[in-house]
Amino acid sequence: xxxxxxxxxxxxxxxxxxxxxxxxxxxxxxxxxxxxxxxxxxxxxxxxxxxxxxxxxxxxxxxxxxxxxxxxxxxxxxxxxxxxxxxxxxxxxxxxxxxxxxxxxxxxxxxxxxxxxxxxxxxxxxxxxxxxxxxxxxxxxxxxxxxxxxxxxxxxxxxxxxxxxxxxxxxxxxxxxxxxxxxxxxxxxxxxxxxxxxxxxxxxxxxxxxxxxxxxxxxxxxxxxxxxxxxxxxxxxxxxxxxxxxxxxxxxxxxxxxxxxxxxxxxxxxxxxxxxxxxxxxxxxxxxxxxxxxxxxxxxxxxxxxxxxxxxxxxxxxxxxxxxxxxxxxxxxxxxxxxxxxxxxxxxxxxxxxxxxxxxxxxxxxxxxxxxxxxxxxxxxxxxxxxxxxxxxxxxxxxxxxxxxxxxxxxxxxxx
Amino acid sequence: xxxxxxxxxxxxxxxxxxxxxxxxxxxxxxxxxxxxxxxxxxxxxxxxxxxxxxxxxxxxxxxxxxxxxxxxxxxxxxxxxxxxxxxxxxxxxxxxxxxxxxxxxxxxxxxxxxxxxxxxxxxxxxxxxxxxxxxxxxxxxxxxxxxxxxxxxxxxxxxxxxxxxxxxxxxxxxxxxxxxxxxxxxxxxxxxxxxxxxxxxxxxxxxxxxxxxxxxxxxxxxxxxxxxxxxxxxxxxxxxxxxxxxxxxxxxxxxxxxxxxxxxxxxxxxxxxxxxxxxxxxxxxxxxxxxxxxxxxxxxxxxxxxxxxxxxxxxxxxxxxxxxxxxxxxxx
Numbered sequence: 119x120x121x122x123x124x125x126x127x128x129x130x131x132x133x134x135x136x137x138x139x140x141x142x143x144x145x146x147x148x149x150x151x152x153x154x155x156x157x158x159x160x161x162x163x164x165x166x167x168x169x170x171x172x173x174x175x176x177x178x179x180x181x182x183x184x185x186x187x188x189x190x191x192x193x194x195x196x197x198x199x200x201x202x203x204x205x206x207x208x209x210x211x212x213x214x215x216x217x218x219x220x221x222x223x224x225x226x227x228x229x230x231x232x233x234x235x236x237x238x239x240x241x242x243x244x245x246x247x248x249x250x251x252x253x254x255x256x257x258x259x260x261x262x263x264x265x266x267x268x269x270x271x272x273x274x275x276x277x278x279x280x281x282x283x284x285x286x287x288x289x290x291x292x293x294x295x296x297x298x299x300x301x302x303x304x305x306x307x308x309x310x311x312x313x314x315x316x317x318x319x320x321x322x323x324x325x326x327x328x329x330x331x332x333x334x335x336x337x338x339x340x341x342x343x344x345x346x347x348x349x350x351x352x353x354x355x356x357x358x359x360x361x362x363x364x365x366x367x368x369x370x371x372x373x374x375x376x377x378x379x380x381x382x383x384x385x386x387x388x389x390x391x392x393x394x395x396x397x398x399x400x401x402x403x404x405x406x407x408x409x410x411x412x413x414x415x416x417x418x419x420x421x422x423x424x425x426x427x428x429x430x431x432x433x434x435x436x437x438x439x440x441x442x443x444x445x446x447x448x449x450x451x452x453x454x455x456x457x458x459x460x461x462x463x464x465x466x467x468x469x470x471x472x473x474x475x476x477x478x479x480x481x482x483x484x485x486x487x488x489x490x491x492x493x494x495x496x497x498x499x500x501x502x503x504x505x506x507x508x509x510x511x512x513x514x515x516x517x518x519x520x521x522x523x524x525x526x527x528x529x530x531x532x533x534x
Numbered sequence: 535x536x537x538x539x540x541x542x543x544x545x546x547x548x549x550x551x552x553x554x555x556x557x558x559x560x561x562x563x564x565x566x567x568x569x570x571x572x573x574x575x576x577x578x579x580x581x582x583x584x585x586x587x588x589x590x591x592x593x594x595x596x597x598x599x600x601x602x603x604x605x606x607x608x609x610x611x612x613x614x615x616x617x618x619x620x621x622x623x624x625x626x627x628x629x630x631x632x633x634x635x636x637x638x639x640x641x642x643x644x645x646x647x648x649x650x651x652x653x654x655x656x657x658x659x660x661x662x663x664x665x666x667x668x669x670x671x672x673x674x675x676x677x678x679x680x681x682x683x684x685x686x687x688x689x690x691x692x693x694x695x696x697x698x699x700x701x702x703x704x705x706x707x708x709x710x711x712x713x714x715x716x717x718x719x720x721x722x723x724x725x726x727x728x729x730x731x732x733x734x735x736x737x738x739x740x741x742x743x744x745x746x747x748x749x750x751x752x753x754x755x756x757x758x759x760x761x762x763x764x765x766x767x768x769x770x771x772x773x774x775x776x777x778x779x780x781x782x783x784x785x786x787x788x789x790x791x792x793x794x795x796x797x798x799x800x801x802x803x804x805x806x807x808x809x810x811x812x813x814x815x816x817x818x819x820x821x822x823x824x825x826x827x828x829x830x831x832x833x834x835x836x837x838x839x840x841x842x843x844x845x846x847x848x849x850x851x852x853x854x855x856x857x858x859x860x861x862x863x864x865x866x
Contacts, residue, residue, distance in 0.1 A: 156813075156820055192813050197678060197771045202570065202810050210563040210814075226677045227769040234683075234692075234768070246677060256682070293667075293676040322676075524670055 145442050147184040149432070150207030150216035152228065154195040158347075159220055162376060162421055163192075166218060166243060168414050169422030173429035176409070181429065182436020184443070193219060197227035204231045204239070214443050215240060217428060220421075222246035222267070222295050232259040238446040242428040243421060245269075247298050248522050250472035250508060259446050261453055261471040263428040265393050267295055268302025268523055270370055272510035273477045273503040274391035275306025278367055283307075283339040285315045285532075289330065289353075290344035290369070292319035292525075299344045299369040301523025304530075306510065307342075313532040314342075319525065324349055327356045334362075344369035350377040358384040365389070373482055376419040378495050385482045385495065393473075394420040394462040395480045395497040397487055404488050406461045417494075427460040434458060468507050470514070477506040546709075546796055554702055558695045564811075566766075569698045571806040572705040573762040578786045578798040579712055580755035585784065586793030587716050588748045589728030593652045593780050594659025597639070598632035598753040600666060600775030602760020605631050607679040607770040608672060621685035625761055632757020633750050635662075640749040644742060647731075659780055667772040678771025681764060691765065701762050708755055712795055715751065724748055789830050791837025800838055 151170060154163035167190055179186050189211055193200035200219055207213045208231065215238035219225045225244025232239035239260050241249065245267040249260060278286065286307065290300035296319070304314045316335045320327065325348060334341065343366055345353045350372050357366065370392030371377075373385065396407055396417045406426065410418040418426075435452045436443075444452070454467045463476040480497035487496050509517040521527050557568045577599050584590040605628055609615040616624035643654045666673045673679065684691035691697045715721050726734045727741050734741050764770050782805065790801030804826065812819040834840045 155817065192817070194813075196773050197769055198767055198773060199810070201767050201769055202566065203814070205566055206563045206814055209566070210561055221676075223677050223771050223773065226680060227767070227771065230680050230682070230768050256680075294670075294674075295676070 145184040146187055147181055147432075147436065147443060148187045148189065148211060148213040149181075150204070150211060150213035151188060151190045152193045152200055152203050152207070152216055152218040152224070153190065154220050155190065155192040157195045159195040162220055162419075165376065165419050165421040166220070166425050168410070169418065169425035170217070170242075170429050172410055172413060172422075173426045173433070175413075177433065181433040182439065183441030184436055189213065193224055195220065195224075197221075197223045200224040201227050201231055204228045205235070208235045208237050214238065215432075215446070215449075217242055217425070219244045225249060229253075229257045229260050233257055236446065238449060240428055240432075242424045245298075246294065247508070250470045251518060252522060254470055259450070261450050261467070263431055263465075263473060264424045265475070266472050266508040267298035268305075269472075269506060269508050269510075270391040270393060270477045271299050271302030272306040273506055274367065274369075274479060275303045275308075275312070276310055276503075277389075277391070277479050277501060278303075278340065278342070279307050279310035279312045281340075283312060283365075285313050285338045286340050286342055287316040287318065287334050287338040288314050288342045288344075289318040289320065289334070290342075291322045291324075291346050291349060293322045294524075295346070296322075296344050297525055298523045299371075300342065301528060302510075303342055303369070304528050305523070308528065308531075314530060315532045315534070317530050317533065320349070322346065322349075325352050327353055331357055331360050331362070338364070340365040340367060342367055342369075343372050345372045347371075347377070350374075351380055354385045354388060355382060367391075370420065373480070373497060374419050375417050375497065376421065378482070378497065379417065381482075381495060383484065383495075386484055388482045389479060389500070390482075390497070391477055391479050392420055392497075393475050393477055394423045395478050395499055396423075397480070397496040397498050398462065398478070399499070400463070402459070403461050407488055423461050427458065427462060427465070430460060431456070431458055463502075464504075470508065472508045474505055474507045477503045479503070550702075550706055554699070558698060562694055565694050565698050567806060567810055569694070569701050570763075570766050570810070571802050572701050573759055573766050574783070574786075574806065575799045575802040576705055576708045576759035576762070577756055578783045578790075578802045579709060579795050580752040580759070581783045582787045582792060582795055582798040583712055583716070583748060583752045583755070585787055586791075586795075586797075587721060587728065588724045588745055590647075590745060590749070591652050591784065592643075592655045592749075592752070593777075593784065594639070594643075594655035594657075594662075595752070595756050595783050596775050596777070596779035597659040597662040598636055598756030599760040599763065599779060599783075600662050601631050601635050602628040602757035603764040603770045603774050604666060604673060604679070604760075605757075606761045606764040607681055610681050611679055617683070617685045619687045621687060621691075625758065628757040628761035629754045630757070632760065633754035636750045636753020636756070637746075639753075640746050644745050644749060656777070656780070659775075660777065663772055663775045663777070666775050673772070676772060678769055678773070681768045681770075684765050684768070697765070701766065704758065704762060708758065709795060709799070712755070716795070720744070720747075785827065787837075789827065789837055791834075791839030794837075794839045797837050797839040804838075 153166045154160060191203035193203055204216050207216045217240045219228050220243055222244050225241050225246050228239055229249055241262045242264050245265050247266045247268055250262055250266055288300050290296040315338060318330055320330055343353055367389040370390055373390040375396045438452050458465045465473050465475045468474050478499045479501040481500045482495055483498045484493050484495055486493050557565055581595050584592045606624055610617055639658045643651055646654055689696055723739055723744055727744055731741050786801035786805050787798045791797030808819055808823045
């Protein structure tokens with residue numbers, strides 16, 4: 119006991135002393151980062167951390183002039199653990215903000231921590247729609263730099279309709295994120311005159327689509343798919359293997375750069391929509407892809423870009439605040455009032471603290487990009503919808519009047 | 535003259551008192567971890583009641599934990615019930631719903647023994663997980679349910695230290711109750727069933743009923759742990775009910791030493807310490823956790839509590855330790 123007391127006292131003195139000396143030179147910004155660095159999502163977690171770290175490395179570990187203490191905590195892909203780790207960051211490390219979480223469930227679980235502890239929580243990846251929609255009021259210290267699940271789906275639904283597809287089948291992973299992505303697509307597609315004639319919900323983590331493929335209705339013009347992780351690799355392979363010839367379009371995670379390098383040539387020509395593609399033809403993106411690839415040996419995914427941009431956003435907001443931490447409320451106000459020239463393109467923030475950004479309709483092509491000498495699969499951009507908000511063209515009030523997208527909403531009017 | 539058993543009780547009481555006195559003066563993160571570990575330890579002890587004292591290895595204990603947690607969350611968010619004095623009603627309801635579910639599941643599970651019992655409880659546990667995952671309108675599906683703050687009935691449980699003491703009280707009382715249970719004639723006959731069920735049947739005991747009741751009681755404690763867990767995290771999701779929760783609780787019991795109650799608690803403390811505290815310090819915490827499991831299974835088949843048995847009572851209780859060794863090597 120005495121020992122412990124002594125250590126604590128000693129530690130306290132040390133911290134106090136260090137704090138004093140540090141104060142004399144520059145403000146220290148303590149940033150907590152919660153990502154799954156072990157477990158089945160460890161590789162995604164690595165992309166998240168790497169994206170943020172790359173920006174820090176490029177800027178001498180300073181954001182807006184303040185020295186950054188970047189503390190990474192492992193959420194293990196579990197919401198319970200994410201809560202514990204977020205609390206650890208706030209209570210023990212006294213961070214000014216915590217960032218991250220991967221799954222929507224982690225985002226949902228950590229948002230109340232920000233309210234309880236009055237600490238800023240920046241959601242760089244978790245996309246659950248309602249965090250910046252119907253439940254916004256509960257989380258005044260929450261802001262999103264990534265995306266909301268249905269945000270890219272609305273333009274994609276419009277695009278599919280513009281291609282002349284009349285009837286489509288939707289096959290999406292059976293969980294909240296799948297409902298929101300597929301729901302957004304169905305809503306926009308049907309509002310434009312298309313018809314979803316069948317909805318199939320394979321469980322999350324399905325690897326054998328044998329039972330589902332034969333049930334897909336043959337009178338559809340195309341398929342909409344929303345796959346995640348290993349599902350993304352298996353579904354197009356098995357569907358094409360079964361002799362299916364019609365077009366496949368998908369939600370962002372069906373073809374994101376995390377899965378793309380492991381896919382076969384059968385996915386060439388498939389179309390998906392997201393707020394980022396590694397194949398965006400801008401000098402800024404080219405520099406980012408090259409730097410990222412040189413350092414980590416792989417093409418950045420949207421997980422990397424989202425966190426890189428988050429770091430950039432904090433950097434520019436801190437500059438506006440004069441290099442001093444202005445407190446969470448003020449910081450959110452600064453972030454909301456900014457336009458960022460990000461790797462993914464121009465981004466701003468709506469009043470509901472969700473980004474307004476370009477949504478890219480992307481087609482998988484095999485080609486050489488950015489001077490790499492081997493033909494690889496890239497998500498070539500075929501159409502850009504600029505300044506897309508989470509409410510698409512519906513307007514906030516009308517959009518929020520409908521329930522959140524779920525398994526049964528929008529209802530499948532044209533299913534038999 | 536103080537007997538050996540009384541000394542043990544005194545040691546446990548002293549350890550609990552030390553826990554209650556020291557933890558609140560540590561950092562708030564340690565308080566949070568201790569609270570979580572104690573809530574979970576109630577679940578682990580309920581597993582021990584089955585595994586260590588009745589000889590039933592339940593792989594579905596997360597189900598009762600889950601219904602307790604979901605009951606709390608659903609009542610609090612949909613009906614605003616259980617955030618004041620009615621919190622105590624929720625505690626009782628949580629215990630009852632855990633016990634009721636166990637009473638239902640027990641009808642299927644108790645018919646079997648050994649590995650079949652394990653498979654049936656696993657399957658039933660997964661049914662509850664499936665419900666939590668798919669019954670979107672009630673459980674919020676994969677996203678789970680967020681609770682808005684903890685109960686406040688004069689005592690504000692939003693205060694971490696107050697809440698720590700509440701969970702501590704539940705934990706200590708649960709431990710005492712389970713201890714009294716296993717020392718009672720009923721508990722002795724459970725041990726008899728564990729040792730040799732056939733002999734108990736020949737002696738005229740209704741072993742099915744004994745096991746059934748033990749199963750229900752364990753379910754009740756599981757439900758209580760769930761209620762506390764929901765408020766500890768402020769969040770309930772299918773991840774709470776998932777198979778790994780059941781496996782974790784089983785591993786904690788084996789790690790600490792089955793059939794001791796205290797062992798379940800120690801196992802919980804070690805796993806939580808490694809998984810949630812060590813993981814904040816080093817990235818290779820999983821190797822440590824794995825190493826601890828492997829070394830325990832290899833060298834301490836009776837768990838960490840086995841060390842005590844080894845050194846202190848090697849000679850006096852030779853027959854007992856042999857009996858327990860037999861239990862530990864029994865396939866489960």
